[in-house]
Amino acid sequence: MNENPLLKALPPETDYVTYLTILEFNLSRDQLPTLHEILQDVTLTTNIGWDLVHLLLPLLPESKQCLQDVARLGNPREVILKVTESLEAIGNHLVKDEDVDSESGEHDEPQLPDEEAESSSALSPDAPVKRSPNDFKTLTLQFEILLDMLSVLHLRIKTKYPSRFLFTSLKAILFAYSHLATEDAATMRLLEFVKQFVQSKKPELPSRSSSSTTLVTVDPLSSNPTDRKVSETNETSNGTPSIPDLEALKRKMETLPLSAPDPEAQENDGPAPNEMAIQTREVQSFLTCALNDYIEALPSVKEAPGLAWAKRLQEAYHPEKIIPGRQTHTAMFQVDPNLTHRDEILRQFRTHAYTLNISPSDVISIIQQPDPGELTGEDTFPAFASQVRFSYNGSLYLLSAWKYYQAIEDQQNPPSPLTIFPEHAQIVGNFIGNLGKLQKDTVVDAVLLLGLHSLHHDTFGSPSDEEFKKYLQNLSMVSVSSQLDTVRDNANTLFTSVLHRHPSESARLEVMMDMLEHCPFEKLKAVAAGCLRKEITMAAYDDKAAGEGEVSSIFASPRALEKAAPFLFPDIRSALGKPSPANYPSFSDNAPYYLDVMNLLYVLCTSPKTFDNLKIAALNDKHHIVKFVTTLQSIVWKYQDLAEGGEMGPPGPELEAIEMELLLIDNTIDRTMDHMVEAGLEDAGFEGTAEPARDAELEHASGDEMVDVVAERVADVGLGETEKSA
Numbered sequence: 001m002n003e004n005p006l007l008k009a010l011p012p013e014t015d016y017v018t019y020l021t022i023l024e025f026n027l028s029r030d031q032l033p034t035l036h037e038i039l040q041d042v043t044l045t046t047n048i049g050w051d052l053v054h055l056l057l058p059l060l061p062e063s064k065q066c067l068q069d070v071a072r073l074g075n076p077r078e079v080i081l082k083v084t085e086s087l088e089a090i091g092n093h094l095v096k097d098e099d100v101d102s103e104s105g106e107h108d109e110p111q112l113p114d115e116e117a118e119s120s121s122a123l124s125p126d127a128p129v130k131r132s133p134n135d136f137k138t139l140t141l142q143f144e145i146l147l148d149m150l151s152v153l154h155l156r157i158k159t160k161y162p163s164r165f166l167f168t169s170l171k172a173i174l175f176a177y178s179h180l181a182t183e184d185a186a187t188m189r190l191l192e193f194v195k196q197f198v199q200s201k202k203p204e205l206p207s208r209s210s211s212s213t214t215l216v217t218v219d220p221l222s223s224n225p226t227d228r229k230v231s232e233t234n235e236t237s238n239g240t241p242s243i244p245d246l247e248a249l250k251r252k253m254e255t256l257p258l259s260a261p262d263p264e265a266q267e268n269d270g271p272a273p274n275e276m277a278i279q280t281r282e283v284q285s286f287l288t289c290a291l292n293d294y295i296e297a298l299p300s301v302k303e304a305p306g307l308a309w310a311k312r313l314q315e316a317y318h319p320e321k322i323i324p325g326r327q328t329h330t331a332m333f334q335v336d337p338n339l340t341h342r343d344e345i346l347r348q349f350r351t352h353a354y355t356l357n358i359s360p361s362d363v364i365s366i367i368q369q370p371d372p373g374e375l376t377g378e379d380t381f382p383a384f385a386s387q388v389r390f391s392y393n394g395s396l397y398l399l400s401a402w403k404y405y406q407a408i409e410d411q412q413n414p415p416s417p418l419t420i421f422p423e424h425a426q427i428v429g430n431f432i433g434n435l436g437k438l439q440k441d442t443v444v445d446a447v448l449l450l451g452l453h454s455l456h457h458d459t460f461g462s463p464s465d466e467e468f469k470k471y472l473q474n475l476s477m478v479s480v481s482s483q484l485d486t487v488r489d490n491a492n493t494l495f496t497s498v499l500h501r502h503p504s505e506s507a508r509l510e511v512m513m514d515m516l517e518h519c520p521f522e523k524l525k526a527v528a529a530g531c532l533r534k535e536i537t538m539a540a541y542d543d544k545a546a547g548e549g550e551v552s553s554i555f556a557s558p559r560a561l562e563k564a565a566p567f568l569f570p571d572i573r574s575a576l577g578k579p580s581p582a583n584y585p586s587f588s589d590n591a592p593y594y595l596d597v598m599n600l601l602y603v604l605c606t607s608p609k610t611f612d613n614l615k616i617a618a619l620n621d622k623h624h625i626v627k628f629v630t631t632l633q634s635i636v637w638k639y640q641d642l643a644e645g646g647e648m649g650p651p652g653p654e655l656e657a658i659e660m661e662l663l664l665i666d667n668t669i670d671r672t673m674d675h676m677v678e679a680g681l682e683d684a685g686f687e688g689t690a691e692p693a694r695d696a697e698l699e700h701a702s703g704d705e706m707v708d709v710v711a712e713r714v715a716d717v718g719l720g721e722t723e724k725s726a
Contacts, residue, residue: 006034016047023048027055029062039069042260049074053082053149057142064145071149073260076156080165083146083153084172090139091172094179136183143176144189151196158265163278164381170286177290181297184341190290191348197283198355274384281385284356288363288394291349295397295442298342303485304329305445307342309404310490313449316408317456329486343405350401360402363395364418368426393443396431400446403453417454420498421461424451425471432474441484448478448490455494460501472499472511480521496531500538505554508535509563516567522593525567529596532564533603540610558615561604565619568597569628572635579638581648584658587639594632594665598672601625605672605679620681629676633669636662 009022027035039045049070056063056070070079150169157165173190180186298306308329315322315330322328333339371392382388406415418424431439431447463471475498478491502508508531515528532555539555554560576590577583604616611617620626640662642648649655 004031004034006031006038010038011044016044020048020051023052024055027059029059032059032062032066036065036069039066039073042073045069045073046075046260046263050078050082053079053086057086057145060138060141060145067145067149068152071152072156075264076153076262077159077165077264080150080153080157080169083149084168086142087146087172087176090143091175091179093139136180140180140183140186143180143186146176147173147189147193151193152259155196156259156262158262158269160269160272161275161381162271163275163282166279166282167381170282174286174289174293178293181293184345187290187294187345191345191352194283194287194290194352194356197279198352277385278382278388280356281388282382284353284358285388285390287349287352287356287358288391288398290394291397291401292391292394294345294349296393296440298442300441300484301329301332301339305441305484305487307346307442307445308333308486309400310445310448310452311486313404313407313452314490314493317452346401347405349398350405353398353402358398360399360415363390363399364423366390366392366395367399367430368423370430393440396427396443396446400449404449407453414457415453417457417459418450419459419461420451420454421463421467421471423461424454425463425467428471428474432478438481441482441487444478444482444487444491448487448494451475451494451498452490455497460498463502465507468502468507469511469514476515476519476524476527479523479527492527495527496534499531500534505535509554509560513563513567516564522590526592526596529568529593529600532560533596533600535560536600536610536614537603540607540613556613558613558619561614561619565623565625568600569623569625572628573631576635579635579642581642584639584648587635588658588661591661591665595668598629598665598668601629602672602675605675605681608679611679617680626676626681629669629673633666633673636666636669640666 005022005026009019011019014022023035039049052070052074053067056067060067150173154162154166154169159165173193177186177190295306300306301308304311311329312333315328333343372389403415403417406413418427427450428447431443433439472495475491475495479488479495482488482491499508499511512528512532512535515524519525519528535555539553542553542556572590576587579587603610604614605611616625639648640659643655643659643662648658
């Protein structure tokens with residue numbers, strides 16, 4: 001007589017509830033082969049399968065086969081509910097919000113035998129959240145298997161409203177995935193799950209579409225979830241890829257051995273007329289939400305957001321600006337397997353979006369509207385496809401992915417750019433917002449990518465004065481809010497390029513004056529000073545700037561500089577106070593501005609024609625330019641004395657960074673003053689201590705060379721603030 005309790009107590013020896021209790025207290029890894037044989041009884045598995053999910057998950061990977069049995073033979077409606085509960089338990093285990101953790105306590109988890117207690121803790125709502133690598137590995141494996149089960153279960157359900165089951169499942173998947181998005185295995189399995197809803201087709205222009213394509217679905221019989229059953233199917237009549245007929249897939253499932261029909265199905269239980277449209281929209285929305293979670297979980301890469309889209313696009317468009325000897329972000333993504341894998345995953349998201357019939361115009365129409373905010377009524381089943389919303393940020397990421405990868409990889413068919421005005425301006429306003437709405441760097445990177453792509457294709461548009469100012473105001477604030485160098489640099493590039501492309505000189509000058517006079521951030525004042533320098537330089541060398549007997553450009557005459565002078569050359573001694581360790585942070589914050597003003601003076605005094613046309617000598621008499629420069633240099637020297645005397649802090653990286661910053665400013669002033677003297681501006685005399693020793697390497701360096709030398713030295717001591725300021 002067989003003494004195995006799992007066999008001895010089989011119904012009809014006991015009822016189903018009693019048998020489940022016996023299973024709960026006797027199930028172990030050693031019993032799994034026996035349970036697998038028992039579960040081949042369709043009647044038994046239909047009645048108890050749904051209650052086995054939470055018992056089998058902690059026994060993975062050995063219990064995988066039994067979980068597949070439950071998915072194939074259990075009541076699909078009941079098992080789906082248990083699978084979604086388990087996905088929610090994964091999310092609750094990892095969520096950081098204590099309120100969500102407390103809500104997860106409502107789920108009662110049956111106790112396993114002592115030998116399984118350790119593995120079961122991964123899903124126990126009351127277990128402490130350790131988030132160890134093994135914990136993530138365990139939960140990721142459970143996530144993968146649960147998605148395998150859903151791939152089978154959704155094909156088995158025969159009901160009038162299959163979209164309701166799909167809605168619940170997709171919501172649970174996203175909740176779990178949002179906390180596992182850093183795990184590549186979870187992302188790859190999620191993309192495999194989406195594959196069953198799409199037709200496999202390489203993305204290409206609609207004009208290249210073929211008359212047939214291949215449908216890829218998970219083979220529910222295979223123990224390897226990567227195995228596929230392939231069948232041929234036709235596209236829709238207009239050649240546009242669409243979600244396949246789930247009823248056809250269900251009929252296929254019913255012909256496979258070991259699969260059971262839906263025991264609760266009615267003879268006339270065909271899907272309602274609008275169900276296909278709702279399910280298609282649900283999967284489309286799901287893809288944008290998953291894309292949002294994936295991108296926002298990526299760690300930054302060398303002062304750039306996780307995909308460094310804008311930075312890499314700039315490197316492709318302007319290779320002449322790449323500093324020799326420095327590794328580019330493009331090269332990093334080519335040689336680092338982990339970074340290369342990020343691009344591969346994004347290509348899969350893009351492929352699925354195309355095969356799900358999401359078009360660029362679809363997501364453009366979404367992101368050009370104001371952010372609708374958090375989803376409301378998320379527990380209400382949609383009655384119409386239009387009630388299913390895409391992820392707002394996910395839509396932005398999807399559009400940016402299309403633009404980036406097509407621009408880089410398919411140069412024969414470049415993507416159509418947005419216009420700067422009004423299209424990109426609307427997107428900037430929606431995502432960055434007036435006065436620099438705080439946003440994730442990944443969002444800002446995607447927005448900047450779209451702008452730089454449009455700028456490259458010269459689609460400026462015709463903005464009103466108000467649109468122009470608001471657009472630049474939003475961009476300028478990215479320099480203040482972002483913590484990443486490349487994001488600030490790309491925002492400044494887009495800002496200055498758009499500013500200089502406005503056809504009205506008066507509009508350009510008004511923006512610069514507004515920043516110099518009213519902006520509270522010195523970094524932005526530095527941007528304005530740099531823009532003014534570029535305008536003056538361009539006007540000075542533009543043959544059209546000078547007409548017969550008069551100067552046509554406001555930047556080639558004294559007018560622009562006369563307006564800006566009070567803000568370019570203020571009384572800095574009263575503003576900065578007496579040099580002291582306590583006042584140095586304020587001085588350091590102003591350093592980028594001082595450097596740009598010095599560079600502006602350098603340009604003004606280098607060219608005799610520019611010096612005369614702009615009447616710099618008269619400007620000096622009125623606004624005391626020489627006094628501004630010598631006062632600034634005396635302040636720098638006093639801070640250098642303090643640093644040399646040990647008053648700025650003990651020896652170490654922080655003091656070395658301060659010394660490098662002061663050295664950069666001091667050498668920039670020296671270089672500028674040499675040209676001021678050559679141009680004829682009288683020396684007003686120096687205040688303060690004797691001049692410190694000069695640095696031979698910086699003495700004769702150009703402006704760009706000087707910044708590079710100092711930046712490399714700062715990098716050697718482990719700090720980057722001087723490079724950022726420079």
